[in-house]
Amino acid sequence: MSATMIKEFRLPDLGEGLTESEILSWKVAVGDTVTLNQVIAEVETAKAVVELPSPFAGTVAALHEQAGSVVEVGKPIVSFEVDDAGDSPSGGSDAGTPGASDSEGASDFEKALAKREPNLVGYGAVVEKSGRPARRQRNFDGGVTEHEPVNEPLAEQPVQVPVAVPSEPTAEQERPRSTPPVRKLARDLGIDLEMVKGTGSGGLITRSDVQEFAAVDQRQVSVSAVTPAPAPIYAGVPGERETRTPIKGVRKFTAAAMVQSAFTAPHVTEFLTVDVTPTMELLTRLKTSREFAGYKLTPLTLAAKAVLISLRRNPSLNSRWDDAAQEIVQFNYVNLGIAAATPRGLTVPNIKDADKMTLLELSTALSELTDTARSGRTSPADLAGGTISITNIGVFGIDAGTPILNPGEAAIVALGSVRKAPWVHNDELAVRQVMSLSLAFDHRLVDGEQGSKFLADLGAILSDPAAVMTMI
The missing domain is CATH 2.40.50.100 (RNA polymerase II/Efflux pump adaptor protein, barrel-sandwich hybrid domain)
Structure with a gap:
């Protein structure tokens, strides 16, 4: 035995x-x-x-x-x-x-x-x-x-995370406990770790600790300003005047990341309203075509393709700021992030090498990405490495906004709702389908001219898909 x-x-x-x-x-x-x-x-x-x-x-x-x-x-x-x-x-x-x-x-x-x-x-x-x-x-x-x-x-062999515990105090132990990535973040933000209280195990200073300290110390704003909206009143116990929800997991990480992005990258936002009637007509034709039978096509699909085409002419929006090396890193590929609202908070998974995909492949990737995100099954790998993002606020009936950059990216595009509105078409007033586009970009990486040209190209494609013939 x-x-x-x-x-x-x-x-x-x-x-x-x-x-x-x-x-x-x-x-x-x-x-x-x-x-x-x-x-x-x-x-x-x-x-x-x-x-x-x-x-x-x-x-x-x-x-x-x-x-x-x-x-x-x-x-x-x-x-x-x-x-x-x-x-x-x-x-x-x-x-x-x-x-x-x-x-x-x-x-x-x-x-x-x-x-x-x-x-x-x-x-x-x-x-x-x-x-x-x-x-x-x-x-x-x-x-x-x-x-x-x-x-x-x-x-x-059990999976363990080894932690060295010296038998005698060393000079390393005398300084605040943190990991190398956290110390680098503190240096980048000009923060003295001696002033930061660690909330990790044994007083370890975490990335979130540094980001929250930066939000309060550098801009004198409370981190509570980015906490999620309170739950609907029907979610609480009858008779109670407020409902409290612990901030943890994805929502906690997103809040800290947005604080870091808002207070690190100088945001600029531009807006453009365009007549997207030709794009919506193209969408109708594609849905009934044999090639796209059985596939899910939405305005987001065509807008995402238009973003990818516009990036070819305006590559500065597909880059990041490397503060440690004092370099601008321009990506020669596009990992397209799509903001997704999930029960656990906002996530931005990305489609790897989206610039190499056909419209049919992009349609499939978008469907898989959104379904996986809503079910809470997005892997860490799918959340990492994004180069530019899209947030589709139009699905909530919103026309425009000022989106915050996904940390490490140079730009984010917000797509407004498609509405019927009076519009001058062929020198006559007509009812057309219009959409407002919002572009936020990091002004360290993208000049006003570059951002404006990208937004103009994007608007030109959505207002006349045939314009692509003159761009590629």
């Missing part, structure tokens, strides 16, 4: 130095038998909802946190009872498993995999065997645990 042992799974860093995550739901219960990589929970980071796979095959022994709890990275969230026999996930022999890289019958893939360190998604770089004894490392509670040898089965 094989022996069993208890293995703890600690909440890993799900990307970009995030310090905490909320457990939305458990997919398993105590006593359940799980397999390797089976989804055991859904957690929400500051950027997206992520499914956590099980790093072990065994039985769930304990759930240390309840659904709805906000847990710091490195804290135990679940324990498993696993079979210790043979050190294999299934409790059998090692033959044929990634840990048995020298066993007969093991594939080349398994042999290569046995040399890799596990992380949350996939595996890290190949680790060569050195023949030296396993190093000891400190755990999150200050205790000492044995580091698993790299050639043991991957399923037996």
Whole structure:
């Protein structure tokens, strides 16, 4: 009869130095038998909802946190009872498993995999065997645990975030605790970290701490000004005069990012109202064509294509400001962000290499992006790396606005609603379909002339799609 042992799974860093995550739901219960990589929970980071796979095959022994709890990275969230026999996930022999890289019958893939360190998604770089004894490392509670040898089965290695705890104070410990990206952000904003109070684990200063301090210190405005609107009165308890909703997850991250963007990039907003009747007529023809049968075509689809064409003539709007290197970085590709309102707050996933897509491909990508965002399944990768964004405020019946730039981007286009209005057409007054376009851009990167030309090109395409023939 094989022996069993208890293995703890600690909440890993799900990307970009995030310090905490909320457990939305458990997919398993105590006593359940799980397999390797089976989804055991859904957690929400500051950027997206992520499914956590099980790093072990065994039985769930304990759930240390309840659904709805906000847990710091490195804290135990679940324990498993696993079979210790043979050190294999299934409790059998090692033959044929990634840990048995020298066993007969093991594939080349398994042999290569046995040399890799596990992380949350996939595996890290190949680790060569050195023949030296396993190093000891400190755990999150200050205790000492044995580091698993790299050639043991991957399923037996819990995903942990190592934190070095020196035995004696050092000069590094005397300064405020923060990560290198956070220290760089503080330097960029001219903030002394000695003045910032850390809200992370053990007083760690987080990116959000720096951004909120910058908002208050540099512009003397309260961060509460960017908190979400209060819930409708019917959402509260009868008789109560107000409803309070904790600011966390995606909404907390979005608020901090918008504060940083508003107080870092000098925004300029321009407006243009155009007659989009020809574009709406084109949309009707395309919907009834054989090529687009079964595909979802909307005014956003054609407007997105028009934005991509306009960028070819005005590439300065597809760039970012690298303050550390004191350089302007112009992108030779377009990752088109689409602002999406979700139950958990505003997100801006982006379509990678949208400039290389046909109208049909762009239509498919937009449908998939919006469906995924509304269901809360957008991955962190889809939220990162955007180069320019579109926000479609027209779906809410709004004509124009002054959108805030997505951090790290040079421009954002707001599409207003399409309305019938009196318009001078062919020197006569007629009822036409018109739309207001709003363009906000970073004046460090984009001059007024460049922004105006881009907006004019965009308006020209939407008012006469045939104008594309003269632009490309």
